[in-house]
Structures are given as C-alpha cells and as structure tokens.
Amino acid sequence: MSFDHPRRRFIGRIGQLFTAIAAAKWAPQITLAQSRQDTMFAYVGSFTSEDRGARGDGINVYRVDPVSGDWEHIQSVGDLVNPSFLARDRSGRFLYSAHADMDYATAFAIEPTSGHLTLLNRQGTGGTNGVHLAVDASNSFLVVSNYASGSMAVLPLNEDGSLAPLSDLVTLSGSPGPHPTEQQSSHPHHNPFDPQGGFFIVPDKGLDAVFVFRLDPENGTLIPADVPSVATQAGAAPRHADFHPTLPHAYVINELDSTMAVYEYDTTTGALEQIQLLSTLPDGFTARNTTAEVWVHPSGRFLYGSNRGHNSIVGYAIDQSSGRLEPIGWTPTGGQTPRYFGLDPSGSRLYACNQNDHNIVTFMVDQATGTLTPRATMSPSECSRRC
Numbered sequence: 001m002s003f004d005h006p007r008r009r010f011i012g013r014i015g016q017l018f019t020a021i022a023a024a025k026w027a028p029q030i031t032l033a034q035s036r037q038d039t040m041f042a043y044v045g046s047f048t049s050e051d052r053g054a055r056g057d058g059i060n061v062y063r064v065d066p067v068s069g070d071w072e073h074i075q076s077v078g079d080l081v082n083p084s085f086l087a088r089d090r091s092g093r094f095l096y097s098a099h100a101d102m103d104y105a106t107a108f109a110i111e112p113t114s115g116h117l118t119l120l121n122r123q124g125t126g127g128t129n130g131v132h133l134a135v136d137a138s139n140s141f142l143v144v145s146n147y148a149s150g151s152m153a154v155l156p157l158n159e160d161g162s163l164a165p166l167s168d169l170v171t172l173s174g175s176p177g178p179h180p181t182e183q184q185s186s187h188p189h190h191n192p193f194d195p196q197g198g199f200f201i202v203p204d205k206g207l208d209a210v211f212v213f214r215l216d217p218e219n220g221t222l223i224p225a226d227v228p229s230v231a232t233q234a235g236a237a238p239r240h241a242d243f244h245p246t247l248p249h250a251y252v253i254n255e256l257d258s259t260m261a262v263y264e265y266d267t268t269t270g271a272l273e274q275i276q277l278l279s280t281l282p283d284g285f286t287a288r289n290t291t292a293e294v295w296v297h298p299s300g301r302f303l304y305g306s307n308r309g310h311n312s313i314v315g316y317a318i319d320q321s322s323g324r325l326e327p328i329g330w331t332p333t334g335g336q337t338p339r340y341f342g343l344d345p346s347g348s349r350l351y352a353c354n355q356n357d358h359n360i361v362t363f364m365v366d367q368a369t370g371t372l373t374p375r376a377t378m379s380p381s382e383c384s385r386r387c
Contacts, residue, residue, distance in 0.1 A: 030042055031087065040064040041063055041074075041115035042064050043060075044061075044360075045083040045097060046059070046083065047084060047100060048080065055358055058080040059076075059077040059086070059097065059108075059117065060076050061074050061117060066346075069376070075117065080097070083099055084098060084099065084100040084131065085130070085132050085133060087133050087135060087142075090135055092112075093110055093161060095109075095110055096135070098132060098145075101129050102128070103125055103130075104123060105123055105155060107122075107163045108161075109160075109161055120161055120163075121162040123155055125144045126149075126151060126153050127146025127169070128147075128148040131146075131189055132144070132145040134191055134193055136215050137197025139157065140220070141156055141217070142155045142157060144191075151171045151186075151188070152202060154220045154221070167219065167220030168220055168222050170213075172211060173207075176207060177208040179235055182206070183205070183256075184206065187205040188203070189240060190202065190241055194250075194265070194270075198214055199214045201213075201250060203239055206237075208231060209229045210229060210241070210252055210272060211229045212229065212230075227269070227270070227272075232274075233259070236261075237255040237257070238253075240252070241253070242295055242296045249262060249264060249265055251263070253293070256290060258289050259277050260279075260303070262276035262323060280307055280314045281307060281330075285310055289308065290307075290308045291308065292306045292308055293338075295341070295350075296318070297343065297347050297370065298346070300320070301320070301370065302317060306338040308336075308337045312330040313331045313350065314330050315327070315331070315372065331372040331374075334352065334377055335356070335377075336356035337354060338352045338354050339353060339354075349364060350362075351363075359379045360377070362378075363375060
C-alpha cells in the first residue's frame with residue numbers, strides 16, 4: 001500500500017508520496033499519490049500465492065476523497081505474483097513493485113488524471129524475495145532489498161520509466177544473530193533514503209546490523225559509508241527505519257525483541273550512534289510479539305510502530321531538541337497482525353493493514369496529541385462489491 005507523502009521524500013510536480021512495506025494477505029502495502037489538490041489515489045499491493053495463504057489478486061487502485069477519506073475502487077491490475085511493496089518515482093509518473101518470493105521488480109506508468117496503471121516492464125534484481133524498494137534523489141535509480149539472498153540491487157531508470165538491467169549488486173556480510181530460524185543469514189528488510197538524499201540505511205534482520213550506503217549517481221554503484229554498519233543488540237533483528245524530517249535522528253524498529261531504537265545521525269558521513277532503546281510493548285504484556293513498520297509523523301512530533309501479537313500501534317512523542325522518545329500509548333489496530341501501516345500526506349489519517357484479518361483500518365490522528373481514533377474499516381468483501 002502506498003500513499004503520496006513528503007516525509008518519504010518522493011516529491012514530484014504532481015504530488016508527493018508515502019511508501020511502505022508488505023502488510024496484509026489481501027492488502028499488504030499502500031502507496032497514495034496526489035495528482036491534484038482534490039484528487040488522491042491509493043495503490044494497494046497484496047500477497048497472491050497460495051503457499052502464503054493469500055487472498056490478493058494483484059494491485060488495486062482507489063480514488064481517495066481528501067476531505068472525507070472515502071475510497072472508490074477504479075482499477076485492478078492482475079497477473080502479478082505477490083506485488084508486496086510499492087514505490088513511486090520522484091516525478092510521480094511511475095510506480096514500481098517488489099515481488100515477495102520472486103527475483104524481479106516491475107515498472108508501471110501512472111496516468112495522471114485517472115490514476116490508472118499501465119505495465120511497462122519487468123527486470124531481474126539479482127536476488128530473491130524483494131521486500132522494499134526506493135528511488136534515489138536523482139530519480140535515476142531504484143534500490144531494492146533482496147531479503148532471501150541478502151543483497152542490495154540497483155536498477156537504472158530509463159527516461160520512459162522502465163527498468164534497465166542491474167548497475168550494481170552488493171551482498172551484505174556479517175555474523176548472523178542468535179535466532180535459530182529467523183537469523184541464519186543476511187536479511188535486508190528496508191532501504192529508506194535520508195531526507196537530504198545523500199545516504200540510505202539498511203536494517204538487516206538476519207545480521208543484527210544497520211548498514212549505511214550512498215549511491216553514486218554517475219554510475220549507479222553503491223558505496224559504503226565511512227562506518228559501513230552499526231551493530232544492534234544480539235537477537236534484536238532490525239526491520240524498518242525512518243528519519244526525522246528536520247532533526248539529525250533515525251528511528252529503527254527491531255522485529256524480534258520488540259524494541260524501538262533512536263540513533264543520532266550524521267548527515268555528512270552517514271554515521272549512526274544509538275542513544276535510546278525502548279520497548280514497543282506496554283508493561284505486563286508477555287505473549288509472543290514481533291514488530292513490523294515504523295513512521296515519523298510529517299510534523300516530526302510523533303513516531304509510530306506496529307506490534308504483531310499485541311496487535312497495536314504504539315505511539316511516541318518526539319522531543320524536539322534531543323530526538324528522544326516518550327510513549328503516548330497503544331491503540332488496537334482492529335485486526336490481527338498489522339504487518340504494515342502508513343500515514344497520508346497531511347498526517348491526519350493512519351492506515352493499518354492487518355494481515356491475518358485481511359482488512360485496512362483507518363484512524364484519525366490528533367494533531368495536538370498524536371493519539372489515534374478508529375474511523376473506518378475496509379475488508380476484501382467491500383473491495384469485491386466496489387469492483
């Protein structure tokens with residue numbers, strides 16, 4: 001699922017973009033794109049393969065009323081295998097998809113008035129199980145995290161938006177974490193660019209490390225930062241990250257130990273230094289839990305993370321001088337296993353995708369306190385009726 005959002009720095013002439021990660025068997029990931037002030041489109045990816053117990057049918061496109069928040073289904077793009085994470089380019093003219101369990105990425109053209117997608121091409125990523133992708137600041141390259149094969153791929157973007165063959169492929173190396181099944185090898189899970197576009201970071205779930213790279217815009221090669229990586233706690237399994245829009249801080253959610261890490265971030269060197277570590281769970285909760293997504297509110301005042309097990313969104317207030325966090329509270333997501341959630345461009349709505357209940361729940365965000373209030377739920381049956 002992906003939305004148009006300035007905080008992810010996918011800023012183009014026809015709008016701004018928010019992107020995210022695979023979320024639900026029906027609707028894992030949303031990208032929302034705003035082509036005019038009164039028109040916004042949501043692009044919803046899904047798992048489709050039977051071995052994942054999936055119910056999805058590809059990518060579905062919705063027109064979103066920016067005032068009421070109501071969704072109207074306008075297109076289904078089928079014949080796709082697990083289009084689990086979506087990202088727009090910085091011009092807002094093209095959409096790209098990673099494909100869970102597969103070894104390629106796909107490019108689509110976006111018709112600016114209708115929001116409809118047209119398939120452009122498919123290109124190999126040099127690895128398997130792509131879980132995240134992002135376009136660089138020059139709008140010339142797509143970076144993809146290959147989860148299963150532990151590598152980072154770079155695909156040049158042609159002028160027509162199609163994908164060219166690989167310009168670089170880097171295998172991540174290090175010592176696996178202690179978990180016997182989840183950390184047997186490198187598993188890069190996310191590769192967001194910083195607000196300045198100079199570096200991107202890669203939380204590696206398998207190696208208990210956060211890598212830092214910059215991309216050479218001349219030839220599309222990856223260059224490790226002066227300090228190539230920073231270690232997390234053993235068994236933490238860093239999964240996703242987000243940057244503060246103005247402060248020099250990054251926030252990394254750790255999947256297996258259910259923690260949120262705060263890092264000081266040097267924008268000139270890419271260096272990371274952990275300064276705070278908090279639980280994503282309330283006191284007294286002892287059942288099994290893993291985390292998934294993390295988002296900084298566009299205002300920079302709040303941070304959110306998702307708990308799978310506790311089935312909640314945890315909210316934190318961000319200190320505007322230190323970047324440190326103070327818990328706001330925990331909001332049930334209205335379903336089980338919130339694999340993905342994201343904020344709309346204004347930061348007024350949060351969309352939680354509950355994987356095991358196959359629904360998307362809309363929450364209103366209190367702009368003063370950061371608290372969440374449920375507003376509406378969309379299920380697969382509703383989608384079918386709208387189709």
